[in-house]
Amino acid sequence: MLGYIVRRLMSAFLVVVLTSMFVFLLFFKGPSNPAEPLCNLNGKCTPEKLAILTEQLGYNDSVVHQYGIYVGGFFHDRTISFGPKYHCDAPCLGISFRTRNEVTSELVEKFPATLSIAVGGASIYLTLGVLLGTLAARRRGTLLDRSLVTFSVTVSAVPYYVIALMVWIYVSLQWKLIEDTSYHPITSDPLHWATGLALPWAVIGLTSSTAYARYSRGQMIETLGEDYVRTAVAKGVSERGVVIRHALRAAIVPIITIFGLDFAFLLTGTIFTEVIFQIDGVGKWAIQALRSPVDFPVVSATVLFGAVIIVLANLIVDLLYAVIDPRVRLA
Amino acid sequence: MTAPEQAGATAGTMEFGRPAAQDDPYLVVENLTVQFPTHDGIVQAVTDLSYTVRSGQTLGIVGESGSGKSVSSMAVLGLHNPQSTRLSGSIRVGGTEVIGADQQTLRSLRGNDAAMIFQDPLTALHPFYAVGKQIAEAARMHNDISKAEARRRAIDMLDRVGIPQASSRVDDYPHQFSGGMRQRAMIAMALVNNPQLLIADEPTTALDVTVQAQILDLLQDLQQEYGSAIVMITHDLGVIAEVADDVLVMYGGRAVETGPTKAILTLPEMPYTWGLLSSVPDITGATDVRLIPIPGTPPSLLNPPTGCSFHPRCPHVDKVPGELCRTTLPELTQATHPGHRKRCHLVNPDEIYLKEVLPEAAPDLIDEETGELIPELQVQLEEIQQETHDHPTKAPGRSAPRGGDHVRADPEKP
Numbered sequence: 034m035l036g037y038i039v040r041r042l043m044s045a046f047l048v049v050v051l052t053s054m055f056v057f058l059l060f061f062k063g064p065s066n067p068a069e070p071l072c073n074l075n076g077k078c079t080p081e082k083l084a085i086l087t088e089q090l091g092y093n094d095s096v097v098h099q100y101g102i103y104v105g106g107f108f109h110d111r112t113i114s115f116g117p118k119y120h121c122d123a124p125c126l127g128i129s130f131r132t133r134n135e136v137t138s139e140l141v142e143k144f145p146a147t148l149s150i151a152v153g154g155a156s157i158y159l160t161l162g163v164l165l166g167t168l169a170a171r172r173r174g175t176l177l178d179r180s181l182v183t184f185s186v187t188v189s190a191v192p193y194y195v196i197a198l199m200v201w202i203y204v205s206l207q208w209k210l211i212e213d214t215s216y217h218p219i220t221s222d223p224l225h226w227a228t229g230l231a232l233p234w235a236v237i238g239l240t241s242s243t244a245y246a247r248y249s250r251g252q253m254i255e256t257l258g259e260d261y262v263r264t265a266v267a268k269g270v271s272e273r274g275v276v277i278r279h280a281l282r283a284a285i286v287p288i289i290t291i292f293g294l295d296f297a298f299l300l301t302g303t304i305f306t307e308v309i310f311q312i313d314g315v316g317k318w319a320i321q322a323l324r325s326p327v328d329f330p331v332v333s334a335t336v337l338f339g340a341v342i343i344v345l346a347n348l349i350v351d352l353l354y355a356v357i358d359p360r361v362r363l364a
Numbered sequence: 365m366t367a368p369e370q371a372g373a374t375a376g377t378m379e380f381g382r383p384a385a386q387d388d389p390y391l392v393v394e395n396l397t398v399q400f401p402t403h404d405g406i407v408q409a410v411t412d413l414s415y416t417v418r419s420g421q422t423l424g425i426v427g428e429s430g431s432g433k434s435v436s437s438m439a440v441l442g443l444h445n446p447q448s449t450r451l452s453g454s455i456r457v458g459g460t461e462v463i464g465a466d467q468q469t470l471r472s473l474r475g476n477d478a479a480m481i482f483q484d485p486l487t488a489l490h491p492f493y494a495v496g497k498q499i500a501e502a503a504r505m506h507n508d509i510s511k512a513e514a515r516r517r518a519i520d521m522l523d524r525v526g527i528p529q530a531s532s533r534v535d536d537y538p539h540q541f542s543g544g545m546r547q548r549a550m551i552a553m554a555l556v557n558n559p560q561l562l563i564a565d566e567p568t569t570a571l572d573v574t575v576q577a578q579i580l581d582l583l584q585d586l587q588q589e590y591g592s593a594i595v596m597i598t599h600d601l602g603v604i605a606e607v608a609d610d611v612l613v614m615y616g617g618r619a620v621e622t623g624p625t626k627a628i629l630t631l632p633e634m635p636y637t638w639g640l641l642s643s644v645p646d647i648t649g650a651t652d653v654r655l656i657p658i659p660g661t662p663p664s665l666l667n668p669p670t671g672c673s674f675h676p677r678c679p680h681v682d683k684v685p686g687e688l689c690r691t692t693l694p695e696l697t698q699a700t701h702p703g704h705r706k707r708c709h710l711v712n713p714d715e716i717y718l719k720e721v722l723p724e725a726a727p728d729l730i731d732e733e734t735g736e737l738i739p740e741l742q743v744q745l746e747e748i749q750q751e752t753h754d755h756p757t758k759a760p761g762r763s764a765p766r767g768g769d770h771v772r773a774d775p776e777k778p
Contacts, residue, residue, distance in 0.1 A: 260487040
């Protein structure tokens with residue numbers, strides 16, 4: 034088991050290293066000069082000004098040297114200069130061209146909002162989805178089952194941003210039920226935290242729960258037909274016990290796998306949700322960085338951050354598998 | 365040593381369902397019909413099936429796939445989904461009616477008065493729970509005991525069914541057990557509440573032959589110890605010969621032949637049973653003897669054949685005058701031996717079997733020079749005939765049940 038974890042950690046580390054190289058090449062050695070947007074930020078960009086910036090940022094050095102400095106920033110402080118000199122504490126992901134702040138500290142500042150949205154939304158859709166799916170599977174073929182499936186397919190067919198916009202327009206603007214949608218740290222004001230995020234949670238939770246309901250329904254129908262479920266019935270286990278302890282216990286394994294990856298995807302930035310509900314999270318931050326002139330350090334940081342989250346989530350899901358499925362222990 | 369005591373402590377609940385007289389059959393199935401309505405029509409899985417099993421006795425149900433043997437026994441525990449199944453007739457387990465019973469009654473019956481051993485223990489045991497936990501769950505369902513106590517019983521049962529180091533293997537998962545051990549664990553789970561009725565649905569089919577023999581021995585030992593009634597469902601006549609007191613042969617959802625094992629295996633009177641016996645290899649026999657398969661395929665349960673459901677495959681149809689086999693369903697009538705019943709129009713089945721079927725299927729049972737049956741078989745036949753004369757209304761080894769019901773397995777009443 035320990036050997037397995039070590040092996041998996043090593044391969045996860047390798048993936049992160051490769052991604053960081055790819056990200057670096059993509060953004061700093063791409064077809065355009067990364068100094069150019071910076072040069073355009075303050076007044077007219079003259080060739081002389083661009084040349085000075087390019088030299089200051091080290092873009093004339095070799096790729097390997099630049100990458101070395103970039104990676105070095107993860108472990109020790111760096112000084113970055115474009116115009117004035119900026120100090121960048123380790124782990125340093127660069128200085129934002131636009132705000133001139135450290136990218137790392139901005140990420141740390143934005144992440145709690147995204148994390149809050151993700152945790153709330155994911156808890157709703159996992160619970161609601163599995164609950165509805167189980168209910169539909171138990172009452173398979175009835176009106177309840179059919180209307181659940183129809184409703185679920187309909188909701189899944191509408192683009193997410195349409196639903197989010199409608200909810201925002203009606204619930205927030207028109208009916209003024211919850212006017213304030215914004216992020217407040219849970220540490221300072223838990224109630225405000227919850228009310229501010231209630232709409233994003235509801236929208237993410239309800240829309241994604243339909244997919245989970247369909248998936249859980251399929252899994253539950255499969256496990257309810259398994260021999261071991263029949264064995265449980267033949268032992269005299271109550272219907273609730275059969276459904277929860279025997280059928281759901283087996284059905285939950287693949288659901289958890291999908292959930293882990295979905296949740297990680299949410300953590301990398303809930304772009305539509307954050308933009309529509311005006312919440313300062315990683316997603317909104319990333320999409321703003323892409324506006325012209327492009328804020329290269331921020332964009333590269335969000336991509337790298339996303340990669341790390343996804344790799345970690347995969348690792349956690351695989352390790353979790355060993356916990357919830359005794360057959361893969363010692364694998 | 366402790367398990368019977370514990371079982372005794374909980375006997376209060378079991379006494380409730382027990383028949384007044386020890387002689388009454390523990391399981392009574394009467395005119396059981398099981399149908400599954402589907403989009404293509406009604407699947408007639410079991411039609412008008414009746415049989416009884418007494419405590420301490422074993423009834424073997426044989427038949428090919430789709431003959432209704434599993435479906436009928438699942439009905440005994442009420443395991444069919446009531447929404448997709450039509451059940452009629454009567455099933456009484458220790459006097460408790462199962463058909464139409466509410467969930468509460470069924471729950472207290474399942475795993476307590478009547479338990480089931482399933483065919484493939486790998487799929488029938490939950491892969492995510494330790495074996496001991498699954499056995500303990502069965503114990504806790506019917507007894508108000510602590511988790512620790514249930515676990516102790518699980519270890520006891522595992523030990524009893526011959527799992528070595530039961531106290532450490534109790535925490536193993538099913539995939540860590542071998543096939544034979546899994547089936548032993550399955551049996552331990554079925555027996556943990558000391559059930560009066562044990563239904564074993566092809567318990568040895570998924571196992572290799574040496575393990576098969578061990579499992580059958582184990583079942584017989586446990587039956588002697590607990591005095592349970594056993595219904596053994598199988599398509600293996602070898603298993604039947606070894607363990608069953610009575611046999612019920614099923615075909616197309618109906619009982620086609622029933623009676624004491626010895627009578628059925630020595631002198632069967634229904635062509636389908638002949639076919640079954642002819643297709644069994646005899647390892648002591650000559651190696652150049654060809655097995656004789658039953659031609660054709662099992663009947664459709666959606667559109668069962670008219671008349672006798674075996675007639676499309678029966679090689680002896682032309683021995684019955686007229687179109688009787690094609691038009692009229694034969695009744696389950698008394699055969700030569702008391703307690704032996706068959707559903708067939710043939711007038712002289714014994715003669716056909718001894719003169720035509722046996723010489724072809726088992727030439728080594730016929731003396732080459734004289735053309736007579738070998739002495740051993742002669743003796744057996746005489747024994748059966750002797751019993752017929754000695755006890756014209758009584759099968760061997762049992763007392764007559766009430767109400768002039770003279771047969772042990774009594775499929776179909778008028």
